[in-house]
Amino acid sequence: MHHQIIGSKEGTATRSLLCLAALTVGAVFLAIGILGFIPGITTDYDSMKFAGHESDAKLFGLFNVSILHNIVHLLFGLAGLAMSRAARTAQLFLVGGGVIYLALWLYGLVVGRHDTANFVPFNTADDWLHFVLGLGMIALGVLLARRAFAGSTRREERQVP
Structure with a gap:
């Protein structure tokens, strides 16, 4: 069974904003992942390691x-x-990802820059x-969801077969 939420146009538009925010953040992460594999955009590309603090490659040199x-x-x-x-x-993506x-x-902040536990690797800019x-x-997940679901109540839900 599916649940359909019946709400105002404003609620629907805000739900769309919530989805658009997650889509935008996801697209940016996807682009950053791709850019990280492009020499020139990633400086010292030839020093990139699979993991660990020994990787000196820097996206945008930073x-x-x-x-x-x-x-x-x-x-x-x-x-x-x-x-x-x-x-x-x-x-869930926005709030969970933010956490x-x-x-x-x-x-x-806790792991040292040259510690073997710095496996991702991180620097201060990261x-x-x-x-x-x-x-x-x-903030996006909480604020947009608050607006999106503010008008929704149990009475506004109906089951659609």
Whole structure:
């Protein structure tokens, strides 16, 4: 059985904004994952390792990347695209992804730059980008969902066979 939410045009438009936000964030992650594999856009490309702090490759000459780091961006981007199709999964992607990025920010602050635990790898620019991404994704997911689902109540739901 499917549930259809009956709401105002404003609620539908806001749900669409929530989905659009997840789609946009997913597309950006996908693009970043691709750009991380392009020499020139990624400086010191020839020094890129699969994982670990030994990778000196930097996306835009600023953010440390490795093959694993780029693959994670690609997968995160694909997840965002897939989850952007419905408001609830779009919200889950934005809020859940934001929590993951805040955890990565904390991890990056705690782990030493040359520590073997720095397997992604992270540098200071990555750390603060993770912080901004985490807060931004959570804010989008919470604020847009609040508006999107504000008019929804159990009475407005009906089952569609």
